[in-house]
Amino acid sequence: xxxxxxxxxxxxxxxxxxxxxxxxxxxxxxxxxxxxxxxxxxxxxxxxxxxxxxxxxxxxxxxxxxxxxxxxxxxxxxxxxxxxxxxxxxxxxxxxxxxxxxxxxxxxxxxxxxxxxxxxxxxxxxxxxxxxxxxxxxxxxxxxxxxxxxxxxxxxxxxxxxxxxxxxxxxxxxxxxxxxxxxxxxxxxxxxxxxxxxxxxxxxxxxxxxxxxxxxxxxxxxxxxxxxxxxxxxxxxxxxxxxxxxxxxxxxxxxxxxxxxxxxxxxxxxxxxxxxxxxxxxxxxxxxxxxxxxxxxxxxxxxxxxxxxxxxxxxxxxxxxxxxxxxxxxxxxxxxxxxxxxxxxxxxxxxxxxxxxxxxxxxxxxxxxxxxxxxxxxxxxxxxxxxxxxxxxxxxxxxxxxxxxxxxxxxxxxxxxxxxxxxxxxxxxxxxxxxxxxxxxxxxxxxxxxxxxxxxxxxxxxxxxxxxxxxxxxxxxxxxxxxxxxxxxxxxxx
Amino acid sequence: xxxxxxxxxxxxxxxxxxxxxxxxxxxxxxxxxxxxxxxxxxxxxxxxxxxxxxxxxxxxxxxxxxxxxxxxxxxxxxxxxxxxxxxxxxxxxxxxxxxxxxxxxxxxxxxxxxxxxxxxxxxxxxxxxxxxxxxxxxxxxxxxxxxxxxxxxxxxxxxxxxxxxxxxxxxxxxxxxxxxxxxxxxxxxxxxxxxxxxxxxxxxxxxxxxxxxxxxxxxxxxxxxxxxxxxxxxxxxxxxxxxxxxxxxxxxxxxxxxxxxxxxxxxxxxxxxxxxxxxxxxxxxxxxxxxxxxxxxxxxxxxxxx
Numbered sequence: 179x180x181x182x183x184x185x186x187x188x189x190x191x192x193x194x195x196x197x198x199x200x201x202x203x204x205x206x207x208x209x210x211x212x213x214x215x216x217x218x219x220x221x222x223x224x225x226x227x228x229x230x231x232x233x234x235x236x237x238x239x240x241x242x243x244x245x246x247x248x249x250x251x252x253x254x255x256x257x258x259x260x261x262x263x264x265x266x267x268x269x270x271x272x273x274x275x276x277x278x279x280x281x282x283x284x285x286x287x288x289x290x291x292x293x294x295x296x297x298x299x300x301x302x303x304x305x306x307x308x309x310x311x312x313x314x315x316x317x318x319x320x321x322x323x324x325x326x327x328x329x330x331x332x333x334x335x336x337x338x339x340x341x342x343x344x345x346x347x348x349x350x351x352x353x354x355x356x357x358x359x360x361x362x363x364x365x366x367x368x369x370x371x372x373x374x375x376x377x378x379x380x381x382x383x384x385x386x387x388x389x390x391x392x393x394x395x396x397x398x399x400x401x402x403x404x405x406x407x408x409x410x411x412x413x414x415x416x417x418x419x420x421x422x423x424x425x426x427x428x429x430x431x432x433x434x435x436x437x438x439x440x441x442x443x444x445x446x447x448x449x450x451x452x453x454x455x456x457x458x459x460x461x462x463x464x465x466x467x468x469x470x471x472x473x474x475x476x477x478x479x480x481x482x483x484x485x486x487x488x489x490x491x492x493x494x495x496x497x498x499x500x501x502x503x504x505x506x507x508x509x510x511x512x513x514x515x516x517x518x519x520x521x522x523x524x525x526x527x528x529x530x531x532x533x534x535x536x537x538x539x540x541x542x543x544x545x546x547x548x549x550x551x552x553x554x555x556x557x558x559x560x561x562x563x564x565x566x567x568x569x570x571x572x573x574x575x576x577x578x579x580x581x582x583x584x585x586x587x588x589x590x591x592x593x594x595x596x597x598x599x600x601x602x603x604x605x606x607x608x609x610x611x612x613x614x615x616x617x618x619x620x621x622x623x624x625x626x627x628x629x630x631x632x633x634x635x636x637x638x639x640x641x642x643x644x645x646x647x648x649x650x651x652x653x654x655x656x657x658x659x660x661x662x663x664x665x666x667x668x669x670x671x672x
Numbered sequence: 673x674x675x676x677x678x679x680x681x682x683x684x685x686x687x688x689x690x691x692x693x694x695x696x697x698x699x700x701x702x703x704x705x706x707x708x709x710x711x712x713x714x715x716x717x718x719x720x721x722x723x724x725x726x727x728x729x730x731x732x733x734x735x736x737x738x739x740x741x742x743x744x745x746x747x748x749x750x751x752x753x754x755x756x757x758x759x760x761x762x763x764x765x766x767x768x769x770x771x772x773x774x775x776x777x778x779x780x781x782x783x784x785x786x787x788x789x790x791x792x793x794x795x796x797x798x799x800x801x802x803x804x805x806x807x808x809x810x811x812x813x814x815x816x817x818x819x820x821x822x823x824x825x826x827x828x829x830x831x832x833x834x835x836x837x838x839x840x841x842x843x844x845x846x847x848x849x850x851x852x853x854x855x856x857x858x859x860x861x862x863x864x865x866x867x868x869x870x871x872x873x874x875x876x877x878x879x880x881x882x883x884x885x886x887x888x889x890x891x892x893x894x895x896x897x898x899x900x901x902x903x904x905x906x907x908x909x910x911x912x913x914x915x916x917x918x919x920x921x922x923x924x925x926x927x928x929x930x931x932x933x934x935x936x937x938x939x940x941x942x943x944x945x946x947x948x949x950x951x952x953x954x955x956x957x958x959x960x961x962x963x964x965x966x967x968x969x970x971x972x973x974x975x976x977x978x
Binding site: 181183185188191192193196197201203204206207210211213214215217218219222225232233234235236237238250254260261262263264286289290291292293295296297304305307308311 | 702703704705706707709710711771773774775776777778780812814815816817818821822825829928929932933936951954955958959960962963965966967970971974975976977978
């Protein structure tokens with residue numbers, strides 16, 4: 179009989195009690211289903227037992243907080259109930275962050291903008307939405323509106339920079355950038371081609387100025403050290419603006435003196451100081467008095483000839499720009515013949531008058547916008563204003579942009595002839611590089627925080643630290659185990 | 673479980689729910705101040721719903737343990753397990769803001785969840801295709817747990833067939849037919865093995881069969897893993913063909929029985945392999961699912977606290 183197999187014959191071979199015993203496959207499934215969850219719970223219990231709370235953390239804390247990253251309770255303050263959220267008081271124990279604006283309608287919780295547990299990010303790098311929650315539809319508690327009320331981000335409805343919106347430079351100094359960048363300028367030692375950084379350098383550049391007073395008066399005067407102006411210097415910035423962020427403020431002795439020499443008399447080598455008219459007047463009188471005392475013969479010389487300049491060296495400030503550099507004598511444009519002085523005092527008076535006439539009407543007027551008549555015949559200078567910051571509510575760091583040529587951003591400078599010209603670049607130029615999304619769109623970051631600080635750090639108050647190593651790190655530093663028994667230590671503890 | 677037309681309502685529901693939650697996430701992402709996070713209101717909603725789906729999916733095991741409970745048909749639970757379990761994955765991704773988690777617990781949770789979802793998807797694919805394949809390729813399918821018992825029964829059967837075969841080859845006349853008896857009688861006697869010589873067989877052939885049984889057939893029927901020549905149908909056919917050359921034609925039915933045994937054993941082996949594919953993923957899917965549910969509960973408690 180051949181072997182015949184049917185489902186029925188096969189079924190008959192089955193042990194009908196097979197399910198009473200667990201097959202290894204089912205056994206493994208059962209034990210793994212029990213063992214793995216138990217293992218997982220054991221892991222949690224084990225880390226709990228050693229006080230390693232970090233296991234519950236949704237992610238590493240920022241670099242600044244990493245030092246107490248294991249001390250959850252420092253930030254997560256228990257509210258007496260089950261919950262232990264991060265409250266502002268926990269942040270303010272270390273950060274006396276001033277409010278944003280007196281007129282803001284509400285103050286968001288610290289942790290809503292500075293989101294922790296996202297790794298080694300800068301907490302100051304807040305999301306645009308944090309700013310946009312107010313600025314997208316800005317309201318103030320007094321109903322007034324000073325800023326654009328519908329800004330959602332740098333790419334979204336951000337207005338043109340206020341400096342450009344105003345339409346003119348608030349500076350009161352005459353400056354013709356176009357002229358200063360011509361190749362035919364005469365410098366202290368001949369023709370020069372000026373460059374931007376001959377006059378404009380970030381504050382952290384410590385190199386001699388090429389056209390400072392030291393070039394023409396190395397012994398008598400020196401350039402001055404210039405720090406940031408009040409507008410440039412703030413107590414602290416959320417925005418990282420380094421020491422090279424801003425340009426050194428323009429000072430006559432640093433950037434102008436070598437070419438714009440304030441020589442007031444051909445007989446006196448020392449130029450007048452770049453100072454108030456009263457001080458200039460006193461200086462001239464003093465120098466001429468000293469001169470006539472040392473050279474009484476000058477009283478007998480031709481007063482007109484004595485006023486002629488030998489146009490050499492640094493005393494070339496009267497030469498019109500762009501003219502030939504051939505030496506020549508320049509005679510003051512006197513309309514009337516000068517009478518011969520009868521005394522030294524008269525001689526000093528006459529020459530002082532001539533010198534001041536030259537200074538007030540020509541030298542000063544080259545740069546200073548206007549002078550008005552003041553007391554004792556001396557002019558009163560209009561206050562010199564050269565803006566040192568163009569973005570009063572934002573930060574800009576020149577150092578971060580050092581790879582760019584000056585002209586690439588300040589493109590209007592070579593053609594700018596008027597002080598009133600605004601030569602800061604417009605927002606569209608910034609948007610060519612800075613975009614929201616930053617590296618994700620292969621661009622420089624364009625977040626609000628790149629330029630704007632939320633907290634007004636000018637109002638920051640000094641604070642006293644309250645933490646110690648035990649609270650901060652959970653450790654007792656060597657030698658302090660018995661510190662509580664010391665009177666001083668116990669006093670400190672109180 | 674077959675993924676057929678009966679799944680259409682679940683599919684429509686899942687796709688709709690995914691679309692709604694996806695749109696909700698896009699809006700939430702654009703409006704949230706510090707970016708989406710699991711601790712925000714929307715993050716918690718996504719997490720809670722996702723976890724609820726996970727728990728529902730986990731309850732399938734309980735439902736299967738108590739089939740008499742009147743809480744819906746098991747097939748409905750199975751479909752819910754499949755679709756809601758799958759839907760829980762994007763919901764949890766929305767909850768986690770598409771982060772794999774940077775903390776030890778959250779990262780572990782995400783890794784476990786991915787393993788559970790991938791193994792589940794793999795299992796669904798296997799369960800869709802393999803049962804049909806098994807029906808086609810395993811003729812005499814048996815209960816998986818009984819394969820070893822059946823295998824031993826096959827061995828016993830083979831031992832008996834080989835014993836009979838050897839006896840016949842060694843002259844036991846009870847194995848010969850009438851025609852052979854006539855042939856054997858006319859052939860005369862030779863060394864007392866009249867019948868056997870009439871069959872054209874001798875001790876050497878019996879030894880060959882015995883050796884074949886000991887070295888090839890028995891190990892093949894006993895083995896659960898590894899490769900034997902008889903595990904390959906072509907090789908087995910060749911080996912049995914060679915035996916047929918040695919063995920008289922009238923004993924070939926015995927060889928055919930042995931060959932049939934080998935076929936059945938190969939079928940059982942095939943069934944075992946398919947069963948491992950069909951159910952092996954459960955060894956990963958189920959234990960890790962329970963671990964995931966336990967750890968997710970702890971995560972939820974501490975996330976709500978902090």
